[in-house]
Amino acid sequence: MNPAPHTPLLDRIRIPADLKNFSADQLKQVAAELRAETVHAVSQTGGHLGASLGVVELTVAIHAVFDTPRDKLIWDVGHQAYPHKILTGRRDRIHTLRQPGGLSGFTRRSESEYDPFGAAHSSTSISAGLGMAVARDLLRPGGKRNEQSVISVIGDGSMSAGMAYEAMNNAGAMRSRLIVVLNDNDMSIAPPVGAMSAYLSRLISSRPFLSLREVMAKVARRFPAPLERVARRADEFARGMLTGGTLFEEMGFYYVGPIDGHNLDHLLPLLRNLRDADTGPPVLLHVVTQKGKGYPPAEAAPDKYHAVSKFNVVTGAQNKAPPGPPTYTATFAKALIAEAEQDERIVAVTAAMPSGTGLDAFGKRFPRRTFDVGIAEQHAVTFAAGLATEGIKPFVAIYSTFLQRAYDQVVHDVALQKLPVRFAMDRAGLVGADGATHAGAFDIAYLGCIPDMVLMAPSDEAELAHMVATAAAFDDGPIAFRFPRGEGFGLEPVPARGTPVEIGRGRVLREGSAVALLSYGTRLRECLAAAEELAALGLSCTVADARFAKPLDTALVDQLARHHEVMVTLEEGSVCGFGALVMQHLAMGGAFDSGLKFRPMCLPDAFLDHDTPKAQYETAGLSARAIVAQVLAAMGPGAAAAAPARA
Ligand SMILES: Cc1ncc(C[n+]2csc(CCOP(=O)(O)OP(=O)(O)O)c2C)c(N)n1
Ligand SMILES: CC(=O)[C@@H](O)[C@H](O)COP(=O)(O)O
Ligand SMILES: [Mg+2]
Helix, strand or coil: CCCCCCCCCHHHCCCHHHHHHCCHHHHHHHHHHHHHHHHHHHHHHCECHHHHHHCHHHHHHHHHHCCCCCCEEEECCCCCCHHHHHHHHHHHHHHHCCCCCCCCCCCCCCCCCCCCCCCCCCCCHHHHHHHHHHHHHHHCCCCCHHHCCEEEEEECCHHHCHHHHHHHHHHHHHCCCCEEEEEECCCCCCCCCCHHHHHHHHHHHHCCCCCHHHHHHHHHHHCCCCCHHHHHHHHHHHHHHHHCCCHHHHCCCEEEEEEECCCHHHHHHHHHHHHHCCCCCCEEEEEECCCCCCCHHHHHCCCCCCCECCECCCCCCECCCCCCCCEHHHHHHHHHHHHHHHCCCEEEEECCCHHHHCHHHHHHHCHHHEEECCCCHHHHHHHHHHHHHCCCEEEEEEEHHHHHHHHHHHHHHHHCCCCCCEEEEECCECCCCCHHHHCECCHHHHHHCCCCCEEECCCCHHHHHHHHHHHHHCCCCCEEEECCCCECCCCCCCCCCCCCCCCCCCEEEECCCCEEEEEECCCHHHHHHHHHHHHHCCCCEEEEECCEEECCCHHHHHHHHHHCCEEEEEECCCCCCHHHHHHHHHHHCCHHHHCCEEEEECCCCCCCCCCCHHHHHHHHCCCHHHHHHHHHHHHCCCHHHHHHHHC
């Protein structure tokens, strides 16, 4: 157990407004204590530490200067908001971060009035902030525009997403009063990629940090007097001649920076000036920070401690679980490498998640055939579509939850044109501590309704290798497969290279006569366990692995429906998914007219909070126990007692 840090000043803060009673020097001490408190909290819970450490001074400065929650502070992604949570009335629960029943690891409207906008998917903060700023102006016509400030804090990685540009494009034209803080730590989860990242680096290296005098002079020059505008334009023009106007200025923002984001002597007066300005375009304040700042093990780590498990504060050593079976992610990467060894047209695309998707391993083996496009899921999909038009075989590896963002690209750019893009959807199903925002709940439903999509879900790691091979061999249109977060079962040997399976063909693992359990994905083990329990009760069960949600193995489905009294489908997905596809088929074939008792078991129609995945699936009612209960309920009272007669 790591000892709690000594935090005399932090202990005096109940609400952020208390910070206004402190001098600049005291605020520096508050920042030091807040950093220690954040390290201590995350050492007990695990979580996104590096990003939070990088914004400690920024968090203190914003809360000391602005009047939250009346002023709106929006954290992009929300994974850096732990110090903000500590300062905004959640310190007593910070040790429950990401724990069952505890605080969320992201910002969340239902958690606090200091979280005006929930997040976890990136690059939404400028749009949301602009909406709030415009609402302010609409609701208080004639009011002073500095009565309420809106501050969006967005990271350099998140700045690579299309949404951020869409929002800036709109904000720059609307000239609504909005403060965007670009928190540039030169890191995404992995090192950042792309021209924007290179541009920001150039901007920083071509312009040394502004001195306090320069910052203040610059801001004072801008605000407010319209008459000064001409002079300012001349000034900007002259400066542009020397250093080049920034992209942000070209987009209609007033650019201030770069500023040392750890220097409170600069941040405090600058933010006060921006707060008090009543006129002007949206402001982009460019602060340079360090991910993991102030905690040596984090500063030294290549990933700057983006996400850590519980750890020892003194050594920084993380409590890693003893190595278990390989993860599905690792199995996917290995299988893809095996395919790519044989077919040089295979390439892989990630949207800023090389390690999360296993494509870091693929990239080591095939650097020229690996594309990290930044946090740009929409672009990733259409980029892959373009590759496919020319005969390249792209595997787009995106978490199920993040593929949501590229829905129209999947429909319009890929499926409608029947382009053979392969979608590897990691983190399918419930993911644990990241909670509802990251649950891969919806992909079966949102892809299942698209014509010509082929959808697969492996029931274990060996099946995953076979599905990678199937996708590699399939050239007739889009094909997708989904697999869960974390370790596989480690029960079946995984072949060095998979063997393609027949498209649209499932398999039967156990034959029975009373009950049919048809599984799509890794709940198959729960079905097999349930079948054992039901057999012990005298109910004989067939267990089948659908393998495909689309095209459905209709022959298998019909056969199960015809020869069993009860049929249950299982999936790690939302309503309107696999069960709905099966039900639609059965209904059209009249199976229900002849009395089939059909029970589609899927995730409940609700957003499930963070918990351990096992507990989440218990809550969702997708365990072996729940299957047994469902079957017995379907059979009616006395089913188990009467079961031997039915078997
Ligand atoms: C739409 C979307 N894609 C991917 C992610 C995964 N993700 C979470 S944080 C992150 C990096 C963000 O980098 P940056 O904005 O610079 O923040 P930093 O962690 O460096 O503070 C990524 C890729 C996400 N949250 N949302
Ligand atoms: C904040 C964010 O979106 C990612 O860091 C995410 O938490 C990664 O999840 P995995 O741990 O499943 O890769
Ligand atoms: Mg960053």
